[in-house]
Amino acid sequence: MRMLCSTTLISEFFVVGFAGLVAMKNADLSVGTVWTVCGVVMVLCLLLCGMLGRRGAITVGWALQIGLILSGLAVGTMFFLGAVFAALWWASIHYGRVIDEAKARNAAQSA
Template sequence: MRTLCSSTLIGEALLIMFAGLVAMKLTDVGTGTIWAVSAVAIALCVLLCGVITRPGAVYVGWALQLAVLAAGLVLPTMYAFGVVFGGLWWCSVHYGRKIDEFKARRAAAESAAAESPVDGAPAPA
């Protein structure tokens, strides 16, 4: 899950940076305000990459997805990007958890196979 979610968050950080550049030119919102909000969101994306496996981090990621969607109030294109990255976030969390479960089952099967005797040889006492 960590790899998929981190990839989505880094892509989202880049999106926020470029959206800040566009919003600076196309909206009446002050440059300082745009960059303050963008910097906080970018920092949150990057920091969340490091703690994504901790409890509650996925929920913070969902809040970030809602914030990107809400950025459509300032820059209407962000509605579309919010939906796209919300879908990517869902896929990252959903399929990332499935991959983690598969890896855990595979590791358990390999450790069980390593512990079992081979070719009918007696188990060591």
């Protein structure tokens, strides 16, 4: 599960960076605000990759997905991309657990 979730988070890191570039063109937002918010989210994505084995990391990941969807208020396309990444996050968790269970079952059979 950790590998799939980490892949999703690293992809989100890049998407948030590109969304920051688009958001800079919004006259209602200051460049400092855009890059402060984007920087914090990008660092959170990276830190969360290393924390996926700990309790609460999946919940923080879901909060990140909700924040990504809500970033559509600043950059309209992010409503769609946030929903796509939320679906990828769910799939990473669901299928990652299925893969982990299969690996454990195979290890138990071979031992």
